[in-house]
Amino acid sequence: MDVVLSLTQTALELGLISALTVLALFLSYSMLNVCDLSTDGCFTLGAAVGAVVAISGHPYLAIVAAMIAGMLSGLITAFLQTKMGVDSLLAGIVVNTALYSINIAVMGNSSLLNMNKTETVFTKMQALLKGTFLESQYKMVVIVIALVLVIVFLSLFLETRLGLAIRATGNNPAMVKSSSINTVFTTIVGLVIANAFTALSGCLLAQSQKSVNIDIGTGMVTIALASLLIGNTFFAKSSIPVRAIGVLRFNMPAYMLKLVSAVIVVISISGPYLKSKASLVKRNYALNKKEGN
Amino acid sequence: MLKLTDVSKTFNPGTINAKTAMSHLSLNVEDGDFITIIGSNGAGKSTLFNAISGVFFTDEGRIELDGRDITLMPEYKRSRKIGRLFQDPMLGSAPGMTVEENLALAAGSGTWLSRVSKKEKKHFREKLALLDMGLEDRMKQPVGLLSGGQRQALTLMMATINPPKLLLLDEHTAALDPATAEKVLKITKDVVNDEHITCMMITHNLESALAFGNRTLMMDKGSIIFDVSGEERAGLTTDDLLQAFKREAGHILDNDRILLKED
The missing domain is CATH 3.40.50.300 (P-loop containing nucleotide triphosphate hydrolases)
Known part of the structure; x- marks a missing residue:
């Protein structure tokens, strides 16, 4: 029983940390309509930068540093696609590739960093909660605080004029231009914020599992997209805060996760397409039958 | 001019x-x-x-x-x-956003981080009522649900809310x-x-x-x-x-x- 409980708890913690990346994609993919393929690299970047700063003895600064690193990465992706004429998918892939080298450099020419004896936001929280009923849930407390902050920020932000402009940029760019808003600006701001959350997500995962390796972010974009699409299916008609919560619920870390996620992404994207095809095939069949062929 | x-x-x-x-x-x-x-x-x-x-x-x-x-x-x-309206009513507004949000974007008042005020909402409602298309009661609905005529009237309002x-x-x-x-x-x-x-x-x-x-x-x-x-x-x-x-x-x-x- 204990094993099951502790497994569930770990799964939930991991899932909720990844949920931050899902929220990032909620902003870039659902709102801004940009599929940001630099997510994997940016996640690792957040983990690496956060780990290095934490190891040097600044667990809180680690979070800030990771987010700033993420913002820079987002800025470069956005700059490539809005100012340098690079296709948005390609811009993400290129940045993702470049980040591989940068991440290894950040980790000091190593592909693995160990934080067993490092003070992290989690160990800080553990010390803080010692003796209270939440003692064993210290990880969860940190993660939930981060999530709540991000969700509150997003819900407020998306209702501001800038937030509206970012949503409209993904919805109808022509209309945004005719409202005298520069779509280059809205795209850059959107990607910068989204990547800050992706990096935060990576930073928290590294601190919680007390290690970083260069593969920590591999497949994150597919996993996050899968969560996002499932969340959308269930909560698409709800208001923004509810949708933001919806994306959190369906993370399920296990070693099959990446395969399952890939399948989910394919099904939810190609499902509607195949459905329309199927009805055509059916009609064709019915027609042929009627004519006695 | x-x-x-x-x-x-x-x-x-x-x-x-x-x-x-x-x-x-x-x-x-x-x-x-x-x-x-x-x-x-x-x-x-x-x-x-x-x-x-x-x-x-x-x-x-x-x-x-x-x-x-x-x-x-x-x-x-x-x-x-310069304000502009196209033949296609779909071009002038964002379908996934509400009537109110579209208008707020077109009005563009306040700073980047300001939200739509009560006063503005009231102003939008009054303006929409003038169109006589029942839009004033659909402020919270996504624009994608409106008919072509309603969308074009809304776009016209968006284009002229700050008179060009x-x-x-x-x-x-x-x-x-x-x-x-x-x-x-x-x-x-x-x-x-x-x-x-x-x-x-x-x-x-x-x-x-x-x-x-x-x-x-x-x-x-x-x-x-x-x-x-x-x-x-x-x-x-x-x-x-x-x-x-x-x-x-x-x-x-x-x-x-x-x-x-x-x-």
């Missing part, structure tokens, strides 16, 4: 698909003018609007608005002074049913009069080309071939327009959507 001098634009220059959409076109629009524009298919009417609003930059020539050279000004900056210097209407009622089209045209007329907006309207309806505004242009092959205003225009009939077109262009007006009369 708007002055185009010798403006030219060729698409795909130097290729077999090269198409001269505007050739050495000059036009002077006076403050308060309401100009109607007619022309055959591919005459360059929409290209003219695209050039004025900055969708592309012209190859040659100079465009001035209010005494300021805007030839190389990007589209989003020009749109502070110049309003460009590109067959903005062509995709609507006759009754709705008439309603949107009436709203257009009222807004343009009330806010004293200079306006250019492309139409395929010869009758409204004469019924609206104070000046009528005919375009063919990227040039303005006929320009009539004042008393001369007051005496014109739709037949006169057709004949004038044939005389100036050397061929008949071949617009597949042209309407000789109100339907």
